[in-house]
Amino acid sequence: MPRTVTVGLDGSPESRAAAEWAAREARLRALPVRLVNVWEPAPDPMAQAPLLGAETHQHWSERIPREAAEGVRLRHPGVDVTTEQLTGRPAEELLKAADDAELLVLGTRGLSGAGGFMVGSVGLAVAAHAGRPVVFVRAGEQAADEHLPDPTGVPSAAAPFRPVVLGLDTSRPDDALIGFAFEAALLRATALRVVHSWNEPPYIAYGLPPDLKMTARLAAEDAAAMTAALRTWREKYPAVEIVEDSLSGKPANHLVDASREASLVVVGRRIRKAALGAHIGPVTHAVLHHATAPVAVVPHP
Known part of the structure; x- marks a missing residue:
């Protein structure tokens, strides 16, 4: 079939x-x-x-x-x-x-x-x-919702597509999830915005003075991990512009914010064979309920 x-x-x-x-x-x-x-x-x-x-x-x-x-x-x-x-x-x-x-x-x-x-x-x-x-x-x-505004500032289906947004876990990047997002961006002839969040140092929660050097190091390490996870995909999809967003804070919040300027948001759902059964995870659950663009949930191991 x-x-x-x-x-x-x-x-x-x-x-x-x-x-x-x-x-x-x-x-x-x-x-x-x-x-x-x-x-x-x-x-x-x-x-x-x-x-x-x-x-x-x-x-x-x-x-x-x-x-x-x-x-x-x-x-x-x-x-x-x-x-x-x-x-x-x-x-x-x-x-x-x-x-x-x-x-x-x-x-x-x-x-x-x-x-x-x-x-x-x-x-x-x-x-x-x-x-x-x-x-x-x-x-x-509406079709126009997925597109950038025309020269007059009005969303138009004749204008280019807004970017596709991918929520990426750099510790366990999955080919099915990343490949779906790249294909979606390629089909739309638009950019792929990849969003990943990293946790701020624990002292932030206790109101202690920030260690700027540690924060900068964590940010640099996360950005490097994202670049490494996407390196082969850049070579496979040279026509797709990639925008990397390494951000501190809660990933769901960043993805929901990014959805306001997206044609499609792509998130993953890990396939689990556990006693408690399948579930979609807290980040994907939050994005499904609050994103303002269509959301693709891609299952992966």
């Missing part, structure tokens, strides 16, 4: 924004779009209710991908769009769909007045267990 850009579609505004993003991404990657809707049958007592019959519920569920596909084809001519109706638990079926995809795209809700976004339980479960990259797109995401 050929790889696709697969979208989990439920008819919500955020899932429609995800479908639009997926169509733009599919054009960049020269891949088809697959719109997937999961129908979860109601329990028997509810299915027998006059206003919530199983057949009526399924009928409306089947309309969601069909009508979305018509709109995507109209707005993105040349992009191959297919639909699929699945039955079962949404998280389980989306994980199966992700196995056959180049990447899976899901929508997230905005948190009114909170400056962040809401990733639901299904999205978090998929992000924690998927074997393929999962991209989360906020409700209301």
Whole structure:
């Protein structure tokens, strides 16, 4: 089966924004779009209710991908769009769909007045267990949001893309994560901004006078580690401009700040086989909830 850009579609505004993003991404990657809707049958007592019959519920569920596909084809001519109706638990079926995809795209809700976004339980479960990259797109995401302002200062889809941002752990750099970010930047003909955070000396927490020499040494060591981690990637992707940001403080805060000027934020999710099961990690969790750009979660060993 050929790889696709697969979208989990439920008819919500955020899932429609995800479908639009997926169509733009599919054009960049020269891949088809697959719109997937999961129908979860109601329990028997509810299915027998006059206003919530199983057949009526399924009928409306089947309309969601069909009508979305018509709109995507109209707005993105040349992009191959297919639909699929699945039955079962949404998280389980989306994980199966992700196995056959180049990447899976899901929508997230905005948190009114909170400056962040809401990733639901299904999205978090998929992000924690998927074997393929999962991209989360906020409700209301527009093509122009991913681009720099035009000469008049207005964001425009005709202008160049904003940079791609990569959150990098220099102590354990992973090829799958770094490679995904470089490919995303190359496809967009834009820069890759690599962000890594290092911890300030412990005396800072106790209000002691800073040791400027120690701080400078730590900063220099971290910057050197980042340059070393990216050296082979510079040679592999000479067309991609790399901006290295070695910053002190909490990594999630820096990535959220960087997302305001990004077309895409790329973070990792370590594949763990532990007794407590899979999870996405605190940094990725914070970025998913608060980044203002689409976020790609890339699983890696």
